[in-house]
Structure formats: C-alpha cells, structure tokens
Amino acid sequence: MTDKRYELTRRKLLAGVGGVGLASAGAGLGTTAYLNDTESFEGNSLTAGALNMVVSVDVLDKSPGLPDPVVDSTDEDADDTADGNEITVTVDDVKPGDWFVLDWHVEIDGNPGYVQVTSVDEDYSNAEGDNPEAETDTSAPGDLGAALLTTIWGSTDTTAGSGRQQLQVLDETTDHNDTWLSGYETPDLDGVTAGGAHYTTLDEAHAEYLDGVVLSDPSGTPIEVGSVSDSADVHSYQLFELPPGVGNDVQGDSVTFTLRFDAEQVRNNDDPFSGA
Template structure:
C-alpha cells in the first residue's frame, strides 16, 4: 500500500445498503459526532438526522426494511415513509438510496453506480440529513434491518464505528405496565431490544457466521475465462486466483479449470496448493467463451474426480469478462451443478461481462454474484469470496441495544481486510457493507409498553498516511 492510493483498489460490491433508530414504542435514528484529531477526518453521522462530511470523502448508501405484521402499509407510509413498499409476509421496504429505476432491484443497480463521482452525491448520504427509523407502535416480534454501504473515496483510511444511547424513556405508565414495572422513571426497551452488527460481506443483510467450508472439508474449483478478450486481464487474473489459493489450508482442496474454445482441467483437486498456482501461471488468452464447458468440467471434478470427497463442501468460482458462447448451454450446466450440491460464485470482470445474466442464471444466489469493474479489483473480489467461503461473516457487536450502544460509545475500529492478520486500513475507492438488525423478542412483556428509545450511530474515516495504527477492537 502506498501513501496516497492503495495498490489493491477495492471494487464496488453489487449490493450496498445504512443505519438509524426507532421512535414511540420503537427506535429513533440519530448519530454521534467526531472528536478533534490532528489528522484529516471525515464523519458520516446519524446525529439528530444530520450528517457531517470532511475533506477525506466518506459516503454512504443504504437500504432499510421493517417486519411489523401484514396489512400495515398505509400506517407505515403515514409514519414518514411515503415510498414504502409491501414486500409480503409482513415485511416492508422503508427506504433506499440510491433508488433504482423501474424493474431493477437496489442490489442490481449498485454495480453500475459510481459512488465517488461528485455528480452522484445527490443520490447518496454525504452531508445531508436523513432519518432511517422513525417507527411507532412497535410490538414484540417486530424487527428491522438496515445495510449500510460505506464508500471511502480517494485516499486510504482507517474506519471507526461509533454511537450512543441518547434516550431510554419509560414515558407514560399504562395499567398493564404498572402491574409489572417497578421502575417508572427508567425505560426497559433498550435492554429488551436485541441487536446484531456485522461485516456483511455479500451485502444481503443476513448474518452468516459459518463459512461454506468452516465445519467440513472444502473443495473449490477455480473456473477461469482465458478467451481472447482476456489478453489484457490475464496477469491480474493469475495474481488474484493464486491469492485465493493462498487462503486455503489442509484438508481443503483446490482445482484449476480454464475455458475458451472448450475447457481444460489444468489441475485436479489437491492439497498441494503450489501445483494449483503453477497451473494458473500457465494460462494464456485466446479463443471463445465456452463457459458451459468450464462449468461442466468443474462439476465432474468436484463430484466424481479422483480426489473428490463425498460430504465435502463443494464450491465453484466462475470468472468471465464477456458473454458465454451459449447462454442456454451455460445456464443448463450451472443448473446441473447446483442440483448436484455445488455452490457457485460468479465474478463479472469489466463492462463487457454479462453481469445480470451471471447473477440471475449462473450464481447460486444474487448474493453470490460479484462484480469487478477493473482488473485491479480482482484481488479484493477473491478476498471477499474467501471470507464468505472460508470463515463466514464476522461480528462487530451483538447484545441488547443498551450494551451495543455502550460498546460503540467507545468507538469500534473496523478492519479493512478480515482475511489478513491484524487490523488493516481501507484502501481508497473502497466499499464496505455493514449489516445492522434489531429485534424485539416475543417473550418481552408489558414492562416495555409505551417505552421509547433513541440512539446515535456514526462512521468516521481517518487518514492512513503518516498514521499507522495496529490495534483491533475484538467483536463483542
């Protein structure tokens, strides 16, 4: 990493989402401020529904939802969410920014969006006031989620998450509450609400603590496009794919498959990772894009290869910079592989890749479809997939709302690369998703009636240059 720009620029993930609070029997969004520092800093804070930005540019986008029971769309719209949508099963889309066009999901829209372009500030949280949660009549069993997509533009930076509980009010005392609540001057809602905050690697707002290969042996096939259009990108592909292999450890096995005109099993499944990297080093570009052949060859190797293990977790990572020679054939091959129990991740490289097709037809789920706008982004993409596949998603904080806000009040240092030992800064042009979920459990009784809470959450970016930091706040 150099002083001004990081050699490993992070890519814009295909799904990026933000944080807030609740009001009335619920949470009210707000944010904390920023302390003085001798370094350039930039804070995006949910403090009184306002945000402050500095010279080191930090921008946010988000998506928030609320599960509050069926038939409440009009009530929710009346709470200040005029664009709220009923997602079914009592779940509602509250807000999102940027807002995609008709027929396009928020997650699908983000890969095409240049978050750091000044002209796009109007669509992002970048110094503007915003209210995420301002809900009333929250009841036991209700829950809400928000995914913040954080973008550090320009220079590398350290990132910290902060917050505080600014209100935990008992308010009026109803008759049912007075029978069980012996502390009329102290609210109980902050202790009753359960909160989880985590690094949401695939930005799907589902906390996945266990990686695909964490509880059993992992077998992964790297399926790489080496067609003629890859001539300029082949070096970056080799470097990033070998970096992924370096994350593996015995008994995990890896195989290398390439495709152009047809496909080639370049290295069968093995724990000799150097032979896999040697095979990848031999790649040269040329020919067409027979993706179906590459997927079928990988399926055969993972399911019935000489070193394939029954019961192992099977993973395939398919990279391409273009369109498959036959979409129908590739779709069929992917369907067969998924039906055989193989989880397929896809990487769409560059503007010529069939991004939507890979997400909707090849990847096991939209969350398993990644985008690398530039070849230099491949290192980060493979690292993100390695985090999901090998280790699962890491907690930032978990507990009652009161406990989580107490932890955030002291500041929690975020790690720019969870695959590396020790805390790492975030490179310039970085995107990081943070998941935040709150739940009011069903076993909470009348003691929280009419209670309300308000809490503050903020993110602070501090320059990396001339500012080495080595500490890491452990997940709580």
C-alpha cells in the first residue's frame, strides 16, 4: 500500500479557515429574529341577502247587479295571495255596462326590488261561446277580448265618491294617447274619453304587457318596491268595463288571461330585467 502524503501549507490553511467563517456567517442569517405580533378575527360569516315578493288581489268595487267576481288561490291558506301560487279571478254573466276594479297589491320583504308584470301569451285566449242571437262573426276567437276595455290606475281617492270615480292617474300602458289622465272619465264605445284618453281593450293590453312592463312612476323611473324612498308596497288598480253600446256578438264569449309578477333586487342592478 502506498502512503499518501497531504501537504498543508500556510496558504491552504488560511483559505480553509476563511471557508469555515463564511459558512458560519450564513448560518447566522438564518437564525436572526425580528419583532413580530399576530392578531386574529374569529367566527366571521357572510350571509346572502333575501328578497321575497308576495302579490295579492282583491275586488275593490263593481257595478250594481254584477255577480261577485270570485278570487281564488291554489293555496287554501291564502285565498287571494300568490306566493308561488296561482290566483284565479272568475267573473260570470258580464253584460254591457258592467264594470269591476281589481286591486293588485305587491309587497317585497328583505331587500328593495323592481317588479315586472307580464301577460303570459300561452295562457291568453278568447273563446267563442254559444250565442242565442244571430251575430256577424261566429268564428274563433271570441269577441269579448276586443270589446272589453281594461285600464291600469295608480291610485284612488276615497273622497271622490264611489265606484270608478275614485280612480286616479291613468297609466300610459293602457292609454293609446299617453295622457296620464288625472281621474276617470267615461269612454265611448271605442274607449275614447272627453279628455282625450283612449282606453285599451283587453286584447290590446295583453299585447302591451306581452314582453313585460316594469312598474314605474309617471316619469318612467322604475319603482323601488320595499324601499323607504319609494314605497314599502305598491297598489295598482285594474278596471274592466264593457261599454253599454256593445252588441250581441259578445254573448256567451269568455276570455282567459294570466299575469306573472317577477322581482329583481335594486342594488347593483342598473338595468333591471335586461337579462344581464
């Protein structure tokens, strides 16, 4: 076996000591301490907001002699309230000159919301009924939807007497001439009044609400239902009237329609019901 000799010169020794010194300095950097503190916030939670709309309808008034319109709901505990349920309003034996007013009451709890009303196309129909008298047009659809006038009003004045005279502020959606008539006026057979308003028929109102109408004030600004600044709840009054001059063609006919109410939150919603 050959002996190996290792020479350790002064130069090599100093270099080795220097290497050890650098290694020690590196270890010192890893163990240096800084002042520190830790605080914690415990039990945090986020809760999603809620929005709940309830719609009810009542018969506000009707013409003398008209059988009481029947308001019924699929929920036995709330005969006139739609909270995820359907409401059916049935009126029988409507004759020329008859009228009635429905009070649609919309409430929103939890957060303010915008409300859109839509007439559901697939549920709208005019049925041609049996007529004991001769009529000029016996083909379907029936004639009642084209003869029955319907208008939406924003408020009532209980000091203005009784009946239709209490109605105030005609909504432009049911006025061909956009007059915003301040109070009810009796229309002629074509729905035209002395003040220049032109009431819509039920067929025309259905077409107007077919794509949805957002509840708005006279300036066109959507109403924030449930908001302190606007109103905690909203009442809209729908008048149905069959002009006295309507002839025999409407006898036996019936009309069926559905109104759907949709709500969307106000906050962070600059363009309600746009699908955005």
